[in-house]
Amino acid sequence: MSTPAAQHVPGQAPADGIAARARGLTKAYGSGETTVLALDSVDVDIARGRFTAVMGPSGSGKSTMMHCLAGLDTVSAGQVWLGDTEITGMKDRELTRLRRDRIGFMFQSFNLIPTLNAAENITLPMDIAGKKPDEKWLDQVIDTLGLRDRLKHRPSQLSGGQQQRVACARALASRPELIFADEPTGNLDSRAGLEVLGFLREAVDQLGQTVVMVSHDPGAAAHSDLVLFLADGRIVDEMERPTAEAVLERMKRFDVTRAAPFTAEDGGTPSDVTLDKD
Numbered sequence: 226m227s228t229p230a231a232q233h234v235p236g237q238a239p240a241d242g243i244a245a246r247a248r249g250l251t252k253a254y255g256s257g258e259t260t261v262l263a264l265d266s267v268d269v270d271i272a273r274g275r276f277t278a279v280m281g282p283s284g285s286g287k288s289t290m291m292h293c294l295a296g297l298d299t300v301s302a303g304q305v306w307l308g309d310t311e312i313t314g315m316k317d318r319e320l321t322r323l324r325r326d327r328i329g330f331m332f333q334s335f336n337l338i339p340t341l342n343a344a345e346n347i348t349l350p351m352d353i354a355g356k357k358p359d360e361k362w363l364d365q366v367i368d369t370l371g372l373r374d375r376l377k378h379r380p381s382q383l384s385g386g387q388q389q390r391v392a393c394a395r396a397l398a399s400r401p402e403l404i405f406a407d408e409p410t411g412n413l414d415s416r417a418g419l420e421v422l423g424f425l426r427e428a429v430d431q432l433g434q435t436v437v438m439v440s441h442d443p444g445a446a447a448h449s450d451l452v453l454f455l456a457d458g459r460i461v462d463e464m465e466r467p468t469a470e471a472v473l474e475r476m477k478r479f480d481v482t483r484a485a486p487f488t489a490e491d492g493g494t495p496s497d498v499t500l501d502k503d
């Protein structure tokens with residue numbers, strides 16, 4: 226385990242409109258010769274009310290970055306803020322409460338409780354916290370996600386896409402400032418995946434949420450406003466208003482020329498890779 230480090234740098238308080246921010250975010254796993262540097266001094270600002278996608282090859286540090294930004298994992302060095310609250314160096318209990326109140330999660334494997342129906346799964350985190358859901362908001366989330374007629378169903382009675390929509394509703398239920406989704410379409414067929422991506426998009430456009438989604442699928446990233454590209458624990462590029470084709474092109478370049486990603490060199494046209502198209 227690494228120790229949380231809080232290196233206070235004066236004059237680096239987050240500006241308005243930033244939902245989460247990291248400076249010099251570094252995460253090493255293990256020690257000595259077996260140390261893996263999962264994140265190498267990452268600076269990142271997550272804009273409020275936007276849909277940000279984080280892309281990169283397997284092992285590039287996407288999940289680690291998300292976990293550190295969400296306060297689910299300690300950092301080895303650097304600072305992380307949620308809004309204007311610095312979470313690095315926070316005590317466990319304080320951090321747990323802050324996570325519960327301000328962050329929603331969606332995981333690749335849904336993580337629904339099989340013995341609870343959809344409605345119970347959606348409100349479970351709030352029930353555990355002893356909080357009353359805002360019924361109006363909850364209704365809006367349920368209708369936006371098209372789950373109204375599925376509320377009494379258990380996860381086993383729902384399709385993969387519906388289960389992920391329940392997980393999405395659960396993440397949204399407490400109206401968190403920030404929703405993190407780690408490969409939320411990874412276990413879905415392309416149609417159900419598109420549905421979930423559409424709902425994440427709506428959560429941003431219609432409900433004013435902030436979403437950070439980790440994916441390795443260019444088709445999924447194309448639903449976002451901004452793509453951050455990770456390679457070897459560093460943010461190496463970003464792309465506004467991404468298209469699947471442009472993202473794929475960028476990805477191919479750092480798969481092929483991994484030592485020097487994103488040089489002017491032409492990456493060639495993709496012919497051997499299929500895309501989920503809208």
Ligand SMILES: Nc1ncnc2c1ncn2[C@@H]1O[C@H](COP(=O)(O)OP(=O)(O)O)[C@@H](O)[C@H]1O
Pocket residue numbers: 254255261262263281282283284285286287288289290
């Ligand atoms: N708990 C862990 N212990 C040791 N190494 C880890 C752990 N989690 C991740 N890593 C390593 O950190 C690097 C980044 O992992 P990860 O953030 O999961 O990448 P991604 O989500 O982009 O696939 C990888 O080299 C991975 O093997």
Ligand SMILES: [Mg+2]
Pocket residue numbers: 287288289
């Ligand atoms: Mg991952």
